Amino acid sequence: MDLRLRGKTALVLGGGGGLGRATVHALAAEGAQVVIADINKDAIAAAEADIAKSGARSLGLAWDLADLSAIDGHVSTIERCLGPIDILINITGGPPPTPAAGQSPDLWSKHFQSMVLSVIAIADRVLPGMRERKWGRIVTSTSSGVVAPIPNLGMSNALRLSLLGWSKTLAREVGAFGITSNIVVPGRIATGRTRFLDEAKAKREGRAVEDVSAESAVAIPAGRYGRPEEFGDVVTFLASERAAYMNGSVIRIDGGLIPSV
Secondary structure: OOOOOOOEEEEEEOOHHHHHHHHHHHHHHHOOOOEEEEEEEHHHHHHHHHHHHHHOOOEEEEEEOOOOHHHHHHHHHHHHHOOOOOOOOOOOOOOEEEEOOOOOOOOOHHHHHHHHHHHHHHHHHHHHHHHOOEEEEEEEOOOOOHOOOOOOOOOHHHHHHHHHHHHHHHHHHHEEEEEEEEEEEEOOOOHHHHHHHHHHHHHOOOOOHHHHHHHHHHHHOOOOEOOOHHHHHHHHOOOOOHHHHOOEEEEOOOOOOOOOO
């Protein structure tokens, strides 16, 4: 199936990490030009080296999402080097594991800015061009916590739900311009973030991390953690011409983990 992405320019936030890097690979394999935006310069360099082997065109940008003042400069650099942004993939880091109660306003504000306001502001920067060209894709990654809140991830559950409401509202506003806005809900995908959460739970409960991971895998109908490339493939389809009639959707990539309908 030709996803008709050849020549499109995709900005992948968090593009150096597990989910982001897999998405970068999938988009590049379909012929898209990819922008690898990440706070980790080493991760950017490694992702760029991989993409170079495939012959795809890429641009690495060291990008701290908490710095809203950097958005216009970064987007201008992309437009100058690769052209206008057609696809925006929003993958942000998560806050530390916490209960919902008892967290300081400063901590809430810090992560709201990097996880929510940054996504909204970047989308607002690229949307005028998408409207003018009558084509655009915005895909925002959240977590299974937006459907079934995860214990001890109170801050993550709340902030990612903000993105869900924003994305659904945006979908109605931009659909007539050939633009779609969708949410993806990854379950337990085998990434560094998942390993970190498993280690944190193991430490809290005084257990071996291998036991925690095995217990989590048993709770998934697929019987295993997902592979990052499985996530990247779904996101790439949503970013394609073939998914033009998918708008305002919430797509689960969880192996059946979430029990609700």
